Amino acid sequence: MACRLADSSFLFTGPHQRPIRSHRFPPHNSTGIYCLKWGSLLQRGNKHQQCLISLKRAKIVRAVAIPVAPSPAESADYRKQLSESYGFKQIGEPLPENITLKDIVDTLPKKVFEIDDVKAWKSVLISVTSYALGLFMISKAPWYLLPLAWAWTGTAVTGFFVIGHDCAHKSFSRNKLVEDIVGTLAFLPLIYPYEPWRFKHDRHHAKTNMLAEDTAWHPVWKEEFDSSPVLRKAIVYGYGPFRTWMSIGHWLMWHFDLKKFRPNEVKRVKISLACVFAFMAIGWPLIIYKTGIMGWIKFWLMPWLGYHFWMSTFTMVHHTAPHIPFKSSDEWNAAQAQLNGTVHCDYPNWIEILCHDINVHIPHHISPRIPSYNLRAAHQSLQENWGTYLNEASWNWRLMKTIMTICHVYDKEENYIAFDKLAPEVSQPITFLREVMPDYA
Numbered sequence: 001m002a003c004r005l006a007d008s009s010f011l012f013t014g015p016h017q018r019p020i021r022s023h024r025f026p027p028h029n030s031t032g033i034y035c036l037k038w039g040s041l042l043q044r045g046n047k048h049q050q051c052l053i054s055l056k057r058a059k060i061v062r063a064v065a066i067p068v069a070p071s072p073a074e075s076a077d078y079r080k081q082l083s084e085s086y087g088f089k090q091i092g093e094p095l096p097e098n099i100t101l102k103d104i105v106d107t108l109p110k111k112v113f114e115i116d117d118v119k120a121w122k123s124v125l126i127s128v129t130s131y132a133l134g135l136f137m138i139s140k141a142p143w144y145l146l147p148l149a150w151a152w153t154g155t156a157v158t159g160f161f162v163i164g165h166d167c168a169h170k171s172f173s174r175n176k177l178v179e180d181i182v183g184t185l186a187f188l189p190l191i192y193p194y195e196p197w198r199f200k201h202d203r204h205h206a207k208t209n210m211l212a213e214d215t216a217w218h219p220v221w222k223e224e225f226d227s228s229p230v231l232r233k234a235i236v237y238g239y240g241p242f243r244t245w246m247s248i249g250h251w252l253m254w255h256f257d258l259k260k261f262r263p264n265e266v267k268r269v270k271i272s273l274a275c276v277f278a279f280m281a282i283g284w285p286l287i288i289y290k291t292g293i294m295g296w297i298k299f300w301l302m303p304w305l306g307y308h309f310w311m312s313t314f315t316m317v318h319h320t321a322p323h324i325p326f327k328s329s330d331e332w333n334a335a336q337a338q339l340n341g342t343v344h345c346d347y348p349n350w351i352e353i354l355c356h357d358i359n360v361h362i363p364h365h366i367s368p369r370i371p372s373y374n375l376r377a378a379h380q381s382l383q384e385n386w387g388t389y390l391n392e393a394s395w396n397w398r399l400m401k402t403i404m405t406i407c408h409v410y411d412k413e414e415n416y417i418a419f420d421k422l423a424p425e426v427s428q429p430i431t432f433l434r435e436v437m438p439d440y441a
Contacts, residue, residue, distance in 0.1 A: 087398030087441040092389040101335045107385045112378040119373040120172050123356050127159035154306015155354045160186040162356040168198035169368040188279045193272035196255040199265050209341040211326045219410035236419050240429040247311040317345050318361045320407050325415045338365040346394040397438040405433050
């Protein structure tokens, strides 16, 4: 039985809502009978007489705790309503404060942490084969089928990223040198420096959805949004119609500046950068020599843009929704951020196969040491033990529309404020998205 005082002012109009703030008292196991001696309130000025209250003057008030209906934020019906509005299958109920990340990890089967070399190298074979098939399709496809070939090849090369991702988390092989070599090679076709990405990504896992410290994407700061008209316009386009390629900007800003890394990281960062620049210096001229500039666009640039579409989409779907808060470091809770703040999203089977189940993301945030081929078993365990707390979706237009038209500027009370609420005069791209994007889930 819980007693609750709730500040429940909210407005629900479709996908826009003001989250409920509730202050909860812990459950009480007694019968809920409390004695209040009003006479003691009159003795406030005399410390020595506070407990010497005459029984004749004492009045006993029996207060029986009556169950209070849960606030809308914790109501199953309300969460179902939000799920439908946002394009989710389920919005999880809030995880109790006393649950730790270790409590959740301890419920996972030990076998999901085991590295299987056969399965690991099978994933490499799948990616190499599907990427080669994609390049063959590009070489043979007529112009009107090229978009399909690029979509396949861009998705296939995303699998290379997932393999490097496992290597960075030390979940690909028991041999750490093999992991570093495979991770570096897997990232080369993407022009991604392996070590800089690994260092930044480790911080993302340690500080998931922490407002200033998370090295993945943040909500836009209002101060940043108001800083200059030119920057404001760029932000509106970047977090609006071009959001599915925003990872290109993140790639440029975060991975090539040595000043962003600790002194003990710089040496390894330089090695990764040298590998990337060598690939560009040798690979690009070779592609152009064999196929011309148009061949470079067809065989490398367009699949690379396809990869960034998935990189951006996976990242924003994993941690971005109107009900998922970013919190300051003093309010942040690891278990809540990793379990409640991460989204599982189902994609078409061919995407999940080529991308090695990177979309099964909640168990990956509970423990990054789980290999990609064990994520489904780990997720099944989480569903059995923590299912009511999980955020789950199937990739759909309404989900993407919610993220791209609502999740913009940080607000402590509402989590996000849409650009067109703050600055309608420069938010035509957002208005355009609202009008043209389908709304079916």
